[in-house]
Amino acid sequence: MNRNYLVFALLLFVSTILFSCHPEYDATVEELDIAITQYDEDQNFSQLQTFYLADSIIYINDEESNSLVSVDHAQESHILSLVRQNFLDMGWTEVSGPTDGQIDADVSIMLSVLETDVNYYYNYWWDWWYWYPWDWWYPWYTDFYWYPGYPVWPGYPTYPSGGYTVGTLFIDMLNMDDVEMPDEDDSSFKVPMPWKGSVIGILAGSDSHIQERLTTEINQVFEQSPYLQK
Amino acid sequence: MKKYIIISLLFIASIAVKAQEGTSIFVNYLPSIPLGETADFSNNLSPRGADFEVQRFINKELSVGFNIGWNLFREKIQEETFYYEGLTINAVQFRYTNIVPITVNVKKYFSGEGDYIPYAGFGLGTSYNEARNDVGVFSLTDDKWLFHVAPEVGMLYDMNYKAWLSVKLKYNYGFKSGDFPSQSYLSLGVGIGLK
Secondary structure, three states, X not given: OOHHHXXXXXXXXXXHHHHHOOOOOOOOOHHHOOEEEEEOOOOOHHHOOEEEEOOOOEEEOOOOOOOOOOEOOOOHHHHHHHHHHHHHHOXXXXXXXXXXXXXXXXXXXXXXXXXXXXXXXXXXXXXXXXXXXXXXXXXXXXXXXXXXXXXXXXOOOOOOOOOEOOOOEEEEEEEHHHOEOXXXXXXXXXXXXXXXXXXXOOOEOOOOOHHHHHHHHHHHHHHOXXXXXX | OHHHHHHHHHHHHHHHOOOOOOEEEEEEEOOEEEEHHHHHHXXXXXXXXXXXXXXXXXXXXXXXXXEEEEEEEEEEEXXXXXXXXXXXXXXXXEEEEEEEEEEEEEEEEOOOOOOEEEEEEEEEEEEXXXXXXXXXXXXXXXXXXXXXXXXEEEEEEEOOOOEEEEEEEEEEEEOOEOOEOOEEEEEEEEEEEEO
16 A cells, blocks of 8 residues: 555544544533622721612613523522622621612622623723712713612623623622712712622523522622621 | 644645655554643543654664644543632633644664564654633633653564554653743553554
8 A cells, every 4th residue: 555545544543533532521501600709908898897789680781782692580589689698697787778869888789680791892991990870971960869770880800801791690899988979070980899799691591400500609609708707 | 723733744744755765654642641730730641642753764773753742631620719810710610731742853772672672762842832721601721832852762563564563651841931831741652653
C-alpha cells in the first residue's frame, strides 16, 4: 500500500477515536444554577439592623432585545417569602413600609428579574455601587416622595464575562441611611448598594423543580454572606 | 481548537510524506496524567490525547524530528463557593485544560536485543495552553503560549521493513508565564510508525 494512504488512514483513525467522544461535560439544569454575591468591604453591616421589603418584583425588560425566552412570573410570592425569611433568620427586623414617602428602615431590599440579556453595552452607564431612581433620566424630577419599587435600572457588574442572562433574579440592598442628595444643579440622587445577590437565569423557561431550585439558590445567596448575620 | 489541530496534523502529514528515505512518521495515542498546577486545575487522567511525529534518522543511533501533540484534561468540581474578581460565586464548575505542544526533538537509540530498540529523547519548543472554567452560563477562559520541554524514553519495535511499533513515556513541562501557571503532565504513548 502506498505510504500516503497509510498515513492518512492512521490520522483519520486516531482523530475519529479522539473526537467522536464529546469532550464537553453534559450539565443538568441544576448544575447550571449559580448564586453570586458581592458586598462593599467598607460597609459596617452591624450598623444596619432593619429592612424593608417591597411587595413585588420588578421585571426589567428592553424593547430592543426581543428575548424569545419566557420568564416565570408565578414564583413571585415564593421568592418574596424566601428572601424575607432569610433576613429574619439572620436577625434583621422588618419594617412594614414607607411613611410619608420615606423609608424608615436602614436598608430597602429590592427584587428584580431580567427579562432580557444584559451585556457589556450597559456597562457604559451602569454603576455597580449605586442605585438610581427611574427619574435619573428625567431632569424634571424634583419630588422626594418616592420609595423603591418603582421601575429602575440598577447597576450590575458584567463579571464574569458573558453578562447576565434572561431569568436572572437580583436581590439588592439599598442603604437608606446614606442616600446622597442631589446638588443644586443635579436633579438626581443616588443610593449606595452595600450588598447584592443574584441567581443567574433561574426563572428562564419552565421547570417543574423551579421551587426547589429557588429555595436552594436563594438560601445559598444568604449562606455565602455571613457578614449579614446579626 | 479541535479543527485547527486536525488541520495542522493533516497539513504536516502532507509535508512529511514527501520526505526522503530515512524518515519515519509516527502517530501515537497519548493518555496522560496531569501533574502540578495542571492537576490543581483539572485533576483527572486524560484519555484524550495524541501526537504526531516526524523523525529523520541521521544514522542508526540518532534522529532529529518534529512533534505536535494535543491533550485535554477535564474535571467536574462539585458545587462549592469560590471567589472571582470580587464576586462570591457558588456553583458547579466544569474545568478544561487543552495543551498543544509543538517541539523539535532529538533521539538517541541504543542497540537492543533483536528487533527491540530502546531510546531516550528530548524535545524543546512551545505549547499553546488554554484553561477554561465553565460556570453555568459563564465561561472563564485564560490562554497562553509557554516555553515547553519534553524529555522522553521509549522503545521501538521493528515490525517489518515498512513499520515500527512505538511505546514511550513522555514528561511534558510548560514554564510559567506571567499569571499563567506552569503546566505539566506525564504521557504514556502507544503508536505506530511508518518507515
